[in-house]
Amino acid sequence: MDFDTENRILPSDIPSDATDFGRRRVLSVLAASAAAAGLSPLSEPAVAQAARGLSPAAGASKAPPVPPFKRNARWSVTEAPNSWDDITTYNNFYEFGLDKSDPYEKAQAFRTRPWSVDIAGEAEVTGRFTLEDIIKPHALEERVYRFRCVEGWSRIVPWLGFPLGDLLKRFRPTSRAKFVEMTTLLDPRQMPGQRTGVLDWPYVEGLRIDEAMHPLTLLAVGLHGRWLPNQSGAPLRLVVPWKYGFKSVKSIVRIRFTERQPRTSWNVAAPEEYGFFANVNPAVDHPRWSQAKERRIGAGFLAPRIDTLPFNGYAAEVASLYRGLDLRRFY
Numbered sequence: 001m002d003f004d005t006e007n008r009i010l011p012s013d014i015p016s017d018a019t020d021f022g023r024r025r026v027l028s029v030l031a032a033s034a035a036a037a038g039l040s041p042l043s044e045p046a047v048a049q050a051a052r053g054l055s056p057a058a059g060a061s062k063a064p065p066v067p068p069f070k071r072n073a074r075w076s077v078t079e080a081p082n083s084w085d086d087i088t089t090y091n092n093f094y095e096f097g098l099d100k101s102d103p104y105e106k107a108q109a110f111r112t113r114p115w116s117v118d119i120a121g122e123a124e125v126t127g128r129f130t131l132e133d134i135i136k137p138h139a140l141e142e143r144v145y146r147f148r149c150v151e152g153w154s155r156i157v158p159w160l161g162f163p164l165g166d167l168l169k170r171f172r173p174t175s176r177a178k179f180v181e182m183t184t185l186l187d188p189r190q191m192p193g194q195r196t197g198v199l200d201w202p203y204v205e206g207l208r209i210d211e212a213m214h215p216l217t218l219l220a221v222g223l224h225g226r227w228l229p230n231q232s233g234a235p236l237r238l239v240v241p242w243k244y245g246f247k248s249v250k251s252i253v254r255i256r257f258t259e260r261q262p263r264t265s266w267n268v269a270a271p272e273e274y275g276f277f278a279n280v281n282p283a284v285d286h287p288r289w290s291q292a293k294e295r296r297i298g299a300g301f302l303a304p305r306i307d308t309l310p311f312n313g314y315a316a317e318v319a320s321l322y323r324g325l326d327l328r329r330f331y
């Protein structure tokens, strides 16, 4: 059988370090420019409360209703989306285990509100912001995107979110900001997978700044018109539809602007197998399997595999970002 290659697990023995998430120092804040950007960094007491899992404001731990939104046809494919069940019961979220059913089964009690995101690095505005401050100014829209995992499965997802670039601009990245690094929550008490050494936690991903600013690059907060369920990366996850799924980091707590290319989890774990760019490319095989075709989730195991498209079908929109790059070498 060569359906999915599910043995992504590497023979790595990296011990899982004790977390210091709750003790992380609060990053410096340029209060004046933050206010100018319409952002109010969390006060110290609120940070302490959030770190203890307490709500800094009444009601902040309960998700509000999903605001009204429209589908953005310009950036949506016309293929029919997969069902809610197709999208939320077969997942990769190694923090909750390696089986596809683990995230659905083991992430139910994961607390995603209150939530805050640290903004750091090469930007005029840095500091810690509540999820509400992050999301509030952005009109949510639905984008129906193709999604292709490096393991060889795919599906069609109606994400709810807003362009990452619109958020990043609010922090006014400096001219030294050449990359953006994004990091998942580190909390082994809630995430049993982080008590194992399968990856060097926390999960880190990154994009070149022009990739991050591309209008297709989405920060998702929901899918199928509902808030993201935990297994899908609540409350905030990246979606980069022309790249293999591992670039789409889940449950983000930190965004850092950097001058140098960030060290990203899968690239560090297995550099021969997972590149930094990770653009979907049917012409470049993974060292252990072909990337020419994919299995569409929900189509049934007997359905023939379908052709994988260059840049996952988004070549017209993004191929120009990689002019001059040897796409066989920079995979």
Ligand SMILES: Nc1nc2c(c(=O)[nH]1)N[C@H]1C(S)=C(S)[C@@H](COP(=O)(O)O)O[C@H]1N2
Residues within 6 Å of the ligand: 087, 090, 091, 092, 093, 094, 095, 148, 149, 150, 184, 203, 231, 232, 233, 244, 245, 246, 247, 248, 249, 250, 251
């Ligand atoms: N923090 C974190 N983010 C992650 C992963 C993970 O294990 N941990 N898996 C990645 C991989 S390999 C894929 S294919 C997608 C899966 O997203 P989905 O489960 O919502 O389809 O999440 C990506 N983001």
Ligand SMILES: [Mo]
Residues within 6 Å of the ligand: 092, 148, 149, 150, 151, 244, 245, 246
């Ligand atoms: Mo993946």
